[in-house]
Amino acid sequence: MSQSEHILEVKDLVMKFGGLMALANLNLKVKKGIIKTVIGPNGAGKTTLFNIIAGAFSPTEGSVFFNGRSIQNLRAHQIACLGVSRTFQTVELFGNMTVLENVMLGCHTRIRSSFLASGLFWPSARRKEEQIRLRALEILDFIGLGNKFNESADSLPLGEQKILEIGRSLATDPQLLCLDEPAGGLNETEKETASTLIQTIKGKGITVLLVEHDMRMVMNISDEIMVLNYGEKIAEGSPEEIRNNQKVIEAYLGSGEDEYAQD
Amino acid sequence: MEKISLASQLLQYLITGLTVGSIYAMVALGFNIIYNVTEIINLAQGEFVMLGGLIMSSLHASLGAPILPAFILTVVLVTLVGALLDRLAIQPIRRPSVLTLIIATIAASIIIKGFAMLGWGKNPYDLPAFSGREPIHILGAIIQPQYLWVIGFLVVVVIVMTLFFEKSITGKAMRACADNPNAASLVGINVKRMVLLSFSLSAAIGAVAGIIVTPISLMTYDRGAMLAVKGFGAVVLGGLGSFPGAILGGIILGSIESFGSGLISSGYKDAFALIVLLAVLFFKPSGLLGNIEVSKIKRF
Amino acid sequence: MLQIRKLPVAVFALFIVIFPWAAYLIPAIKNYTGIMVFVGVYCLITIGLSLLMGYAGQISLGQASFYGIGAYTTALLTTRFGVDPWICMLIGMAAAAGVAFLLGAPSLKLRGHYLAMATLAFGVIVFIVFNEETGVTGGPDGLAGIPGLRLFGFKLNSAEKYYYLVWTIVIGVFLFTINLIQSGAGRALRAIHASEAASNAMGVDVSRYKIIVFIYSAILASLAGSLYAHYMNFINPSTFDLSFSIKLLIMIALGGMHEIWGAVIGAFLITFLSFEWLHYFKDFEIVIYGLILLLVTIFLPDGLVGVPNILRGWGRR
Numbered sequence: 001m002s003q004s005e006h007i008l009e010v011k012d013l014v015m016k017f018g019g020l021m022a023l024a025n026l027n028l029k030v031k032k033g034i035i036k037t038v039i040g041p042n043g044a045g046k047t048t049l050f051n052i053i054a055g056a057f058s059p060t061e062g063s064v065f066f067n068g069r070s071i072q073n074l075r076a077h078q079i080a081c082l083g084v085s086r087t088f089q090t091v092e093l094f095g096n097m098t099v100l101e102n103v104m105l106g107c108h109t110r111i112r113s114s115f116l117a118s119g120l121f122w123p124s125a126r127r128k129e130e131q132i133r134l135r136a137l138e139i140l141d142f143i144g145l146g147n148k149f150n151e152s153a154d155s156l157p158l159g160e161q162k163i164l165e166i167g168r169s170l171a172t173d174p175q176l177l178c179l180d181e182p183a184g185g186l187n188e189t190e191k192e193t194a195s196t197l198i199q200t201i202k203g204k205g206i207t208v209l210l211v212e213h214d215m216r217m218v219m220n221i222s223d224e225i226m227v228l229n230y231g232e233k234i235a236e237g238s239p240e241e242i243r244n245n246q247k248v249i250e251a252y253l254g255s256g257e258d259e260y261a262q263d
Numbered sequence: 264m265e266k267i268s269l270a271s272q273l274l275q276y277l278i279t280g281l282t283v284g285s286i287y288a289m290v291a292l293g294f295n296i297i298y299n300v301t302e303i304i305n306l307a308q309g310e311f312v313m314l315g316g317l318i319m320s321s322l323h324a325s326l327g328a329p330i331l332p333a334f335i336l337t338v339v340l341v342t343l344v345g346a347l348l349d350r351l352a353i354q355p356i357r358r359p360s361v362l363t364l365i366i367a368t369i370a371a372s373i374i375i376k377g378f379a380m381l382g383w384g385k386n387p388y389d390l391p392a393f394s395g396r397e398p399i400h401i402l403g404a405i406i407q408p409q410y411l412w413v414i415g416f417l418v419v420v421v422i423v424m425t426l427f428f429e430k431s432i433t434g435k436a437m438r439a440c441a442d443n444p445n446a447a448s449l450v451g452i453n454v455k456r457m458v459l460l461s462f463s464l465s466a467a468i469g470a471v472a473g474i475i476v477t478p479i480s481l482m483t484y485d486r487g488a489m490l491a492v493k494g495f496g497a498v499v500l501g502g503l504g505s506f507p508g509a510i511l512g513g514i515i516l517g518s519i520e521s522f523g524s525g526l527i528s529s530g531y532k533d534a535f536a537l538i539v540l541l542a543v544l545f546f547k548p549s550g551l552l553g554n555i556e557v558s559k560i561k562r563f
Numbered sequence: 564m565l566q567i568r569k570l571p572v573a574v575f576a577l578f579i580v581i582f583p584w585a586a587y588l589i590p591a592i593k594n595y596t597g598i599m600v601f602v603g604v605y606c607l608i609t610i611g612l613s614l615l616m617g618y619a620g621q622i623s624l625g626q627a628s629f630y631g632i633g634a635y636t637t638a639l640l641t642t643r644f645g646v647d648p649w650i651c652m653l654i655g656m657a658a659a660a661g662v663a664f665l666l667g668a669p670s671l672k673l674r675g676h677y678l679a680m681a682t683l684a685f686g687v688i689v690f691i692v693f694n695e696e697t698g699v700t701g702g703p704d705g706l707a708g709i710p711g712l713r714l715f716g717f718k719l720n721s722a723e724k725y726y727y728l729v730w731t732i733v734i735g736v737f738l739f740t741i742n743l744i745q746s747g748a749g750r751a752l753r754a755i756h757a758s759e760a761a762s763n764a765m766g767v768d769v770s771r772y773k774i775i776v777f778i779y780s781a782i783l784a785s786l787a788g789s790l791y792a793h794y795m796n797f798i799n800p801s802t803f804d805l806s807f808s809i810k811l812l813i814m815i816a817l818g819g820m821h822e823i824w825g826a827v828i829g830a831f832l833i834t835f836l837s838f839e840w841l842h843y844f845k846d847f848e849i850v851i852y853g854l855i856l857l858l859v860t861i862f863l864p865d866g867l868v869g870v871p872n873i874l875r876g877w878g879r880r
Contacts, residue, residue: 094757105751172765357864366816374857377852
């Protein structure tokens with residue numbers, strides 16, 4: 001078995017919505033410590049794949065293994081506590097909370113105290129709260145939003161919201177970080193920041209599974225790329241191999257550039 | 264007094280159940296029309312029924328207006344109330360959420376109920392039955408002619424609604440809003456107008472239900488809440504958003520209530536429908552004809 | 564920012580302590596101490612409800628039933644079986660918690676309207692049971708002869724004594740709830756309100772949090788019901804009907820459900836409205852409640868506690 005080598009294994013995954021086949025017999029292996037990117041035209045099933053890995057959907061068939069452990073029947077919060085974290089395609093921050101509080105919430109997977117202890121303001125609960133606060137501030141410094149800790153999350157510009165989502169995910173202390181279009185809607189400078197951040201995260205030993213449309217970013221930072229089209233894998237390999245793959249070129253040209261320019 | 268056989272008694276319960284169920288079905292249709300366009304559960308739905316009964320009673324029984332003009336005028340007036348509800352209570356809300364919208368409809372229902380009490384007082388109001396109160400005897404069961412009117416009106420409402428939503432441009436536009444409001448507004452449908460229309464339409468159906476049920480069960484200012492809860496029971500039983508489900512749910516709920524109060528306990532008459540509502544929520548929240556996938560995808 | 568702002572709490576506590584003295588000295592508000600007992604009882608319910616609705620974003624339209632469960636549990640156990648009132652209170656709270664769990668576990672998994680309608684239906688069913696089970700509950704006539712409370716051997720035999728008991732409990736619950744909100748648990752609740760999907764992805768067990776808060780709110784309502792029963796010595800079903808659940812909703816909407824202070828302010832205003840001020844309006848009472856609820860929902864979505872923020876916003880312009 002190669003479990004030690006692969007942090008994530010997806011086997012024969014099928015997902016149907018009513019009559020619609022979103023994923024057909026998908027197989028995917030992600031090596032520890034790399035940046036693996038899933039690309040494909042809109043509607044190819046990338047976000048569905050993420051939703052299944054993170055436990056938001058249960059697959060129609062097939063299985064998902066994280067560190068060799070089957071997780072497809074676990075609920076989303078359990079998977080998060082195991083060490084899989086994700087961001088969302090359209091930003092899902094807690095807009096009613098501050099930047100700091102958003103990241104503090106991420107720490108929920110590791111440090112928490114009971115209702116009773118919190119309500120009674122026990123010293124242990126206070127200590128934990130302080131611990132969480134320090135850790136969250138540390139993460140904010142790491143992602144470069146340290147000076148904005150007290151602003152409300154929805155007052156940030158989109159670029160920073162996306163970065164904050166990554167920070168919030170980092171706070172869960174993940175081994176696998178799934179990023180759903182972290183550069184979507186960002187300008188060139190912001191994309192640059194996001195790329196650098198993702199590479200730094202990889203440098204910390206965290207495996208990254210990425211869904212992204214921005215080809216320049218994908219080609220620059222990915223170690224491996226998988227291409228999905230209509231729920232099926234049509235190619236897999238290094239950026240260089242993908243760039244020259246005839247099927248991939250057809251899939252993208254066939255579907256039209258403008259289609260994914262929309263989002 | 265002649266003894267009624269069990270069979271005729273059961274038939275009696277069934278017919279009563281169908282009649283009451285038809286009313287619940289109409290309330291349920293009203294819920295679904297608004298829900299499908301706006302995803303709002305309009306808890307003031309029962310107030311439309313109450314207003315229909317009371318206004319008709321004043322126009323027809325008290326002021327002596329002929330039945331047809333009184334009927335039409337009542338429906339028009341209640342429809343206006345529905346439109347006002349949308350304009351004054353729903354549209355002005357700046358941060359709509361399930362919570363605020365439910366609260367707004369509750370507020371509206373309290374206000375309508377309050378004004379009804381000011382206008383009509385706390386006494387029940389009657390209406391003459393449309394074709395007299397001479398009961399028809401069938402197999403030992405006694406049927407008020409008005410029962411047949413109620414069931415007949417449900418059929419008419421269903422036919423009209425089906426034609427409206429399937430054939431008319433406006434009806435199709437409303438369905439488009441239900442599927443995807445953003446796309447609907449992109450193709451030039453005025454979503455706000457459709458929302459207004461859905462409230463008006465629901466109010467109109469509620470008014471009809473109120474008019475036809477008043478000769479059977481009288482009407483008081485405070486009946487709206489219970490009608491709304493039971494109508495919502497029918498909605499959930501049939502499946503939130505489903506029109507055939509609303510009718511099926513209404514009729515099943517009416518029958519359960521009728522048989523339950525006849526055979527088990529009349530004191531718990533109002534509880535049966537609610538127990539069914541809870542049971543469905545717990546065991547099959549998608550309802551009989553609903554689709555859980557759809558309800559998951561819905562925004563709220 | 565994670566500190567309890569101590570000054571307002573201290574001012575509030577001081578106000579509570581001196582209020583009966585003021586009422587004693589000022590003839591115009593002589594009977595207000597009695598009303599304040601009710602305010603306190605309602606505060607217990609609204610604090611729980613605002614945590615459930617304002618923080619966790621879940622709607623309960625059946626809170627009156629838990630209030631009733633508390634009241635009837637103590638009333639029955641004390642009058643029929645002579646059980647000690649304090650033990651009855653605990654049993655009532657446990658009963659409410661159990662019922663809330665059974666009711667909440669299935670419906671909280673669903674979204675939006677479902678909990679609202681399930682609690683609404685449940686509330687009406689409980690009300691019907693109170694009315695119909697005449698042999699147990701006394702039916703519409705209710706139950707009389709509920710003993711008053713004794714504390715350390717002293718009989719609580721005046722409004723003032725109940726006032727201090729109830730408000731001591733309210734302040735305890737208030738502090739507990741504020742601590743909760745300012746802890747990780749409260750943060751999780753606000754997160755759930757903002758986005759259930761993201762909360763789940765951050766490892767928050769959303770269903771568990773919702774059910775715990777629902778149970779907490781039911782326990783508080785039950786405690787309030789027990790206190791009410793012992794204070795009044797008599798209960799009947801009409802206290803626990805749907806319109807009371809709605810009145811509770813109006814309280815937290817008016818005060819503002821996104822802050823615990825709102826629950827207190829709302830309970831205070833609506834209780835005084837209905838006990839003292841609305842008599843002048845007689846039949847307009849219902850309309851006025853409806854208008855308050857509607858106007859607050861439209862113009863003050865954060866309730867009265869949100870007013871300073873709005874004013875500050877104007878000041879900045």
